[in-house]
Amino acid sequence: MATSTSWAQDVIICDLCDKPTQQFCNSCQVSLCDTCIKKHRDEFKSLIHEIVPFLERKIQLVFPECPHKGHDVEELTEIHENKVRKIKSDTEEIKANIIPKYQNEDQNIVNTISKTKSKIDHIGRESKRLRKLWHQEVDNIFDKIDSLSQSLGEENLNALQDKGKELSIEIGGFRATLKHMSQPNLSTDVSRLATGIGKLMDKVGVIATIPTTYSSLFGVACVGGAEAWIYGNNKTITRIDIYGSVKDTVKTTCQYRPGGISVTRGRELVYSDYVSRTVNIVRDEKSEILITTPRGWTPRRLSCTRSGDILVQVYNCHHSYHL
Known part of the structure; x- marks a missing residue:
């Protein structure tokens, strides 16, 4: 820890060299020895330098000179007030116009979604109703076709079967006749057979045509x-x-x-x-x-x-x- 004696022995050094300082530039807030005063003035010729003994120095904030030319200078307080006014104006614009606008658009979207869902539900219900109705219509049509097909089929095939049985009986009779035919009476029996076949063919008729x-x-x-x-x-x-x-x-x-x-x-x-x-x-x-x-x-x-x-x-x- 430093004592009062050690503090008294501390030496303040020039900011431009290693020599003890005797002077101080209030304008630039720089510690200077006697030798470096001229060097300091020459380095910043465009500035006014207030050189005083070190013990009479004034500590203050120093802002560097802007190297650019033609800049508008404004008071910081004025800039702050302008910014505050702009923020208040933007806030009022957001509250008064932007937020209501987007709230209105959001509500429109909600309403559109609700209407769309209602339409989809209605279409779904209508689709189910029509599907049931069309299935019933198709079933009715095919029931009628099956009924007609069964009726016609049984009628035609039963007629064919009956006709086939009649033909079988007739053919059986002809076979019996042929079996008992004798060679001497062959011409007579052939004549009788031809007559019988002719009678049988007269009974044959087309009752149905199936491709x-x-x-x-x-x-x-x-x-x-x-x-x-x-x-x-x-x-x-x-x-x-x-x-x-x-x-x-x-x-x-x-x-x-x-x-x-x-x-x-x-x-x-x-x-x-x-x-x-x-x-x-x-x-x-x-x-x-x-x-x-x-x-x-x-x-x-x-x-x-x-x-x-x-x-x-x-x-x-x-x-x-x-x-």
């Missing part, structure tokens, strides 16, 4: 009252409705084409393969062998009975036919 993709139709087997399996001169058997629309197809194991088709009481498709001498049933879209005829006998036409049996027409190389 198919087959150029040659070899066989038909009804499935219920509205559909039927059909086949032609290829390996494929096709299930169609009364309008000819394809509902299902089965590719058989036949080398050329089926010999005959029928439908079981359980509505399973069966077909004969005259090359492999088999009668096959279709289950899960695959063919399974039900019957293999004895060597020399070839299966052809098929007929499923109500009791669940299958009648198979077979023939041999001597053209002998049996069921």
Whole structure:
């Protein structure tokens, strides 16, 4: 800690050199020795220097001279007052105009959002109502189509089945006649057969026309009252409705084409393969062998009975036919 003696011994040095100071420039607030006074005046010739003994110095704030020319000088208090007035003016502008303006815009946005949500909710409700209405209309249309289709299908296919039964009875009669024909009376029996066939053809009539993709139709087997399996001169058997629309197809194991088709009481498709001498049933879209005829006998036409049996027409190389 410094003592009174040590303070008395302290020497104040000139600000421009290392010599003890004797003078003081009140204008520049600089301590000077006698030697540096001239140097100080020469360095700042544009300023007025008040040089006094050091003990008579006056301590004051000194602002450096602005090196730029042509600057407007204003009082600090005036600048402060101007700034305060500008702040008050801006504050009043913000309170009176800007804040209300943005509050109004914000409220408009809130109102627009509310209206938009209401419109979206209304559109959603209207969409659900129309969807329900249109679904009901579509259901009604297809219910009418299904009802009409079922009615027409049952009517047409039942008529075809009845006509087929009549033809089968007539053909059976002709076969019996042919079986009992004798060689001497062949011409007479042929004449009787021709007459019978003519009478039978007179009873044949078209009750419905169903379009198919087959150029040659070899066989038909009804499935219920509205559909039927059909086949032609290829390996494929096709299930169609009364309008000819394809509902299902089965590719058989036949080398050329089926010999005959029928439908079981359980509505399973069966077909004969005259090359492999088999009668096959279709289950899960695959063919399974039900019957293999004895060597020399070839299966052809098929007929499923109500009791669940299958009648198979077979023939041999001597053209002998049996069921």
